[in-house]
Amino acid sequence: MDEKPLHPLAAAREALGLNRVQFAERIQAAAKRRGLRSGVTNTRVRKWEVDSVEPDDLSQEYIAEALEVDAPGPASAPWPHWLPGAGGRDRPHGGVVELGSTTTVPALREALQATMDRSRRVVVSAISSTALLGLAGAWAHAEPHPPASKGGQIAPLAPGDDLLTSLEQATNLFTSQPTEARQHTAHVLTALLTSVSDLLEEGHHRGEARRRLHVLAAKLSQELGWHRFDTYRHEEAARYWIGGLHSAHALGDSDLGAGILSDLAYQASWRNRPEIAAHILRRALTRTRHPAAQSLLQLRLARALAVRGERGATLRALAAADHLLGAPCADPVPDWCKWMSTADLAVDSGQALLDLGDTRRAHQLIREGQAALPAARIKTYGVFQIYQARSYLELGEPEQAAAAATEALDLALRIGAPRCVQLVRELTPRFGHFPTAEGVPELLARTAA
Incomplete structure (x- = not known):
């Protein structure tokens, strides 16, 4: 007898790492946020998943919120077909292209289409946390491709590869620009990725040449993802990173794949979803090999766990x-x-300790890391300054905090880093407790503009 397929709600719930009791608690919390009360329990969740009982419209709204997806509207598919992962065999992960041997181009096309949609003022559809967890789980358990050459480096140039060589040279040029210049290179990088995607789709390049195209696709996708992330275009950022993950999978480069997953996890932490970040990072760590890659993923995991207050695990x-x-x-x-570097380790360790309440040790680590940061990493310096400002506020030293935040704001505006500007703005409510401290009135006036 064939095994009964998993209900879409059960699949979506399990992808989030939730049992039925925890999922029912999320539904109750969704009702409470509306000033209402839900009597949903794990027994009711079981009836939806096992007995195919259809929840009422209000419960479906709570279910959507618990799954972190848009609530079903009049134009939505009926229950349970609007749930993440219920919409078709080619998209079992809620709109995310499934990993496979020939899936890089479709994933890259989705990212490029999202950019085009944005330019036409079309809303880019969000990728649910369920979809990201499903993708991370699929990657962690996927049959790895034979590894490419050691380290994933671009191989020596071959005769007759003039176009490919030119694409490599242009990619290296435009991904190595100074931080101040990167705000002006996104269109060029998008055009380069379009050309690489076209060549992959044509299929004329084989063997080593095709491997080089996948290296370019992964590098460009990762760079574009960070650009979109820094400019608050989160849906596009996620789609670019997913495209890069497909190329890493095609290369058989598990460290690169883990790194791209950790970028998606970093984004989840930024968007106040530390539990999603932790789940993705734990999956990514299962296939990370190089110690430096493992170190970075462990550091990002610590940041997510600290926000959750998990002291021992942090x-x-x-x-x-x-x-x-x-x-x-x-x-x-x-x-x-x-x-x-050790500078990143010190500062991010300080941030984690700050979230755990170890203010003085955190402040010391942040200062040490900031002092050790290379001058070329100017955007990172700005972020570190914001962390420094936060630690000064925790210590009750608003003047030093205002000076650090003002320097970070000036730097962010100069290099075109809106994410850093937003970090400063998120600190301003705490400066409101010190309205007359030196530098605070000026900072509040600037961030309110």
């Missing part, structure tokens, strides 16, 4: 990140995490 992740950074390895450090 400290274990920080200890692992410290131990792994600089650990000997015969293979070169992957390109995507070469920037990781």
